[in-house]
Amino acid sequence: MRRKSANDIRSLKGKIPIVCLTAYTAPIARVIDEKVDLMLVGDSLGMVLYDYENTLQVTLGQMINHAKSVVGASSKSCVVVDMPFGTYEESTDKAFMNSARVMKETNCNGVKLEGGQKMAKTIKYLTKSSIPVMGHIGLQPQSVLLDGGYKVRGKVKSEWQKYIDDAIAVQEAGAFAVVLEGMAEPLAAEITSILNIPTIGIGASAKCDGQILVTEDILGLSNVAPKFVKKYINLDDVIKTAVHKFSDEVKNRSFPSSDHIYNMRPHIVSNKGNN
Numbered sequence: 001m002r003r004k005s006a007n008d009i010r011s012l013k014g015k016i017p018i019v020c021l022t023a024y025t026a027p028i029a030r031v032i033d034e035k036v037d038l039m040l041v042g043d044s045l046g047m048v049l050y051d052y053e054n055t056l057q058v059t060l061g062q063m064i065n066h067a068k069s070v071v072g073a074s075s076k077s078c079v080v081v082d083m084p085f086g087t088y089e090e091s092t093d094k095a096f097m098n099s100a101r102v103m104k105e106t107n108c109n110g111v112k113l114e115g116g117q118k119m120a121k122t123i124k125y126l127t128k129s130s131i132p133v134m135g136h137i138g139l140q141p142q143s144v145l146l147d148g149g150y151k152v153r154g155k156v157k158s159e160w161q162k163y164i165d166d167a168i169a170v171q172e173a174g175a176f177a178v179v180l181e182g183m184a185e186p187l188a189a190e191i192t193s194i195l196n197i198p199t200i201g202i203g204a205s206a207k208c209d210g211q212i213l214v215t216e217d218i219l220g221l222s223n224v225a226p227k228f229v230k231k232y233i234n235l236d237d238v239i240k241t242a243v244h245k246f247s248d249e250v251k252n253r254s255f256p257s258s259d260h261i262y263n264m265r266p267h268i269v270s271n272k273g274n275n
Contacts, residue, residue, distance in 0.1 A: 006132035018210025116166020127174030135170035139182030154187030203228035
């Protein structure tokens, strides 16, 4: 079965809810590949894997290395890679150079850029240059310092038009889908009804065409998770239990047992020459 493409994701608009999760490593990609339509190699890996304060420190090299692992370990899902802060804002030429490098070195299916109207020109240039682009509007983590924190958008209706215009600009520029993050439900519903491309919600309600969360968040491996995250299992406790058992068995020398060691081959006495 072939891997889903950006066009496949676009075609799901209005048909079935689109299932998306983040993936930063081969083990996670291998496990979730069967059940998700789209895997995002998000720059959130900076906070999840490297314990950065925000996503701004993430480099292009880090994104490429993690994306290689995710693509290599999966075969079904559409894989999209976040373009990190500082790799696409300066000019369309710089955006193309870095996005093309990501596509060529990782064999992913597309890239994701943050920004609405101000990024429309760049998105159009990339899509015209055969690079599939997913947009991202609403709460934009790469603008957290400028915006003064992680604030929900659209709580006041007078704010709506800016985000509606952002969404339309991203669509008209050629994006195959757009992430709506940290957005009041009525605004997310309005944008979803207006657009012909799928909206992927993260903290934007079930009114979107699809949903994405950080995989480590739903597995209970994050110290702090936003309100919109649902924890489906607490692997933190499961891992701690396993490590405690391992530690105890090492200390009491019950591990490794006979089932986990290598023995010498039985000694065979030759009778040759004794006749």
